[in-house]
Amino acid sequence: MKRKLLALLLAAAMVLSLAACGSKEGSDLPGITAGKTIKIGFVGFLSGQDAYLGQGAKMALEDYIEELNAKGGILGKKVELIAYDIGMDPNTETANACNRLIQQDKVVAIIGPESTEQAMVAIPIVTEGKVPMVVTTASNPLVTVAEDGTLNKYMYRMCFTDPYQGTALANFAYNDLGLRNTAFLGDVTNIYCEGIQNCYRDEFTKIGGSIATEEGMMASDVDFRAQLTTIAESGADSILLATGSYKVVSFVAKQMRQLGLDLTLLGVDGWYANELLDLAGPELEGSFMTNMVSDDDPIFADYIEKFTAKHPGTTPNVYAYYALDAMMSIEWAINQAGVANSTEIMNKLETMKDVPVFTDKLTIEPDTHNPHNKTVSIIQITDSQFKTYKLYTPEDK
Amino acid sequence: MACSCVAAHLFHGGDFGMSVVIQQIVTGLSIGGVYALLAVGYALIYSVFDFSNFAFGCVMMVSAFVAYYSILAGCSVAMGIALAIAVGILFSVFIELIAYRPLRKKNTSRLFLMITGIGIDMAVTNTAVNLLGANYRPFPNVSVTEPIMMGNIAVGKIDIIALIVSLVALGILWVFLEKTKPGLAIRASAYDTSTAGIMGINVNQVSIIVFVISGVVAAIAGIFFGMKYAIYPSMGTVSTKAFIASVIGGLGNLEGAVIGGIILGLLETFVSGYISSTYRDLFSYGLLILVLLFMPGGLLAKSKSDKL
Structure with missing residues (x-):
């Protein structure tokens, strides 16, 4: 009796999982393909003494996604930001957050983290999960190109090195x-x-x-x-x-x-x-x-005013600007690919050439995944x- | 800026060797001064109760924040400092009453008292991080960066003030312990707490006095540390160094604590200046191990009868 029950349960589980696969489009692509909503992860410092790194970035991303969804989202799908804090124990929490974003939340891309040390922790996790990570301000070359010269395919960077x-x-x-x-x-x-x-x-x-x-x-x-x-x-x-x-x-x-x-x-x-x-x-x-930027640059004046009006007492910073660059790059890549799939996003990002993003026009160097000729x-x-x-x-x- | 240009000039012309050594000694004394003050706080409680009050760092931090917020709220600097010392005293006694005394009553091992202290310190520090944020704040309305030049040697104003205040505080403490009746009670308790109790000394009262003094010392150290560097929730970690200093000098020994603090400050400065600051803690802990190996009672190990 027990065995029959087990068999029945197993069969049910298989049918359900098949159904789950069938309901997604582009399920034949490797990596993660978005379901009804396009989920994008954010990993950054939201608490503790370095909270200034991530708090503004998260607000800026949420504002941007709100506007994006009001305009119909990307490819007609709503976009959802899932943000995790790494403030208390950065390296461990980065690993946990990335695993959770990939395995549980099924995000198609991850924005952040802000510092090199944590970005290094994330490399094997996003590579195995086949989800691109667009780091905002982690500036060590090793984030995108390993010591032996091989490219970390799933890592991209918005700032200079x-x-x-x-x-x-x-x-x-x-x-x-x-x-x-x-x-x-x-x-x-x-x-x-x-x-x-x-x-x-x-x-x-x-x-x-x-x-x-x-x-x-x-x-x-x-x-x-x-x-x-x-x-x-x-x-x-x-x-x-x-x-x-x-x-x-x-x-x-x-x-x-x-x-x-x-x-x-x-x-x-x-x-x-x-x-x-x-x-x-x-x-x-x-x-x-x-x-990486000059806050007193007039191109930011309108945005700073809008942001401060919406979030009294806070001003956006470079970490917010680069998070927006990352978000806009991911949006561009999904539109180019025509499908919100993590490996497709990874493939499209390296073809970026003079794409207007928040801070600048962005060109990605395909051999290093770094931005080309960023202004210092x-x-x-x-x-x-x-x-x-x-x-x-x-x-x- | 005029004086700093002159100083830079002096540094580059003339004979540095000797003046650099003297400059490093001055810096070492200034770092050691903070250690010494805090080490005295450890030594005092150890001498009476045979345990180290590891909740000391958080008293220091809380006092510094009281000074910070009261001055921001409009108090004068002197008023802010007075409030900080008052809260330091209350908080220190509060910890004794709610944590240490109940445990002592149950005759628990001294080890548990120390673990309790570490727990309190972590709880208070993390609460402060959550409530106040971990930002670094400058001590308000006090500018202490202009140096006083003595020939080629720059001495920070705050270092001189800190040194004078610390010496005065230690002097008062010495007079209090040696010349007053409550001081005698503390010395008697340090010699043997239970016997002192049997002889009619109110040991609970002694404990309050000891924790009051410890609170004052922590507050003064917190204020000077805040003025010299900054005020932030994890500033209490400096008390770990002070603990090492008090062990080097001889746990429970006041003169030993002062000497230990100054030795540690000088050692750290010379290692940072002449070897590399990467090895600084290696030398500090190394000295601790050497002292414990060869002079387990510390540099100024004394017989139990003259602990204070």
Whole structure:
């Protein structure tokens, strides 16, 4: 009797699963094909000290999808955003979120995460699940191209890479600021920092500059006066502070002032947080940094106004802009493919050429899955504000 | 900016070797000062109750936030500091009354008291993260970044203030312990808590006084830490270093705690400045292990009778 019941149940399960397959269009395609709604995943920092990374992005995506659905969605299907927070334990939660998005929620594409470390965690999961991941601001080259040179097919990136900004910053420091001797203060256990330092060193020494000293630190540190004293002794004229932690930047700037050090402080996109200016605006006066966008660019003015009106007390940031770029790229790819299937989206994304997205016209390099010739904004901190100093666009090689 | 240019000039001209060493010593003393203050808080409670109050870091954090919000709400800086110390005292005594005392009454092992302390610390810190957000906040209305130059050596104003206040606080504490009746009661309890109780000393009252002092110390440390760096929910983690300092100096020994704090501050600065900050904690914990191996009682190990 028990056996018969089991057989019956099994048969029922098979019929049901067949029916489930039959109800979907494009079920012969590998990967995930959307059902009635097109589900898109978002993985990012929505809580904790780094919540500024993901909260604005999630709001911007929700607003955009709301408008999109009001206009009829994509291919006549409604779009749904499924967002997971990775704020408390980023690496583990990224793995959990990606697994859940693919296996349970059946998303056709994932937007985020914001940082390289978590993007690296996601690579094997999205590759196995055959779902493309479009990272917003994770800038290490290894996110899209593995160490042995093979392309991570399912990974795409919206921002420029670390070598790109390290090289741009080295050129700017040497040619525009006339700096010749840079000291490094960086977290050498962080691949983001290491990537930028390596590229800065290569470019800066190639064009004639030198590296005075390389001092280490840890992101959890609060006091950097010991290293700064050593840097002062080294005769450096500038300090490259490649960190993604605005806390570190503010402490270093204050302690430089305390030690009476007047060296040019050079920074990177990881500095970009309004909280930094509250903590150490005056101390950072005159510092330079590279960034992915310039918020004071007039092209964002209307959007910022609209966003702030809808979400009082919050302003959109670069992470929101790049999340919108990712969303628009995915939308474009689905329209091109004519079907909301994850592998089709993956295939179409690499054919993007001068496609208008939120921040710019986007061309994806098929061999690296990076955007082609992204403009680097050089920002100077003046009057406790981030102000665009110069735009730097590399020429075609 | 004028003075910083001069300083940069001085750094680049002239004989650095010696002045760099002195600059590193000044920095080390300033870092060690915070450790020393917190280490005293650990030592005091250990001396009386034979356990380490691991909820110390969260008292420090809560006090700093009280100063932050009260100054933002319009209080003067002095008023904000006074409120912070008051809340530090209340919170410290509150922890003693709701967590430690009931456990001591049940004669639980000291180990459980320490685990309770860690639990309280985690709970309070995570509540603060959820309620207030984990952002870093500058100490309001206090600008401390301009240095005072002594020849080539830059000394932070806040470091000088912190040093003076810490020394005064430790001085008052010493006078209190050595010259007053409640101080005598604390010393008697440190010698032997049960005997002191039998001899008519109200040990519960002693515990309140000890936790009041611990609250004051935590609040002062929190305020200076906030002024020097920033105020944020996880700022209490610095007390781990202070604990190491108090073990190096000799658990339960006040002078030992001060010396341990300063040694640790100097060691960390010199390792960061001359070797690499990547190895800094390796040296700190390494020193701890060496001290425990060869001088298990700490550098200033004393017989039980002169613990304080």
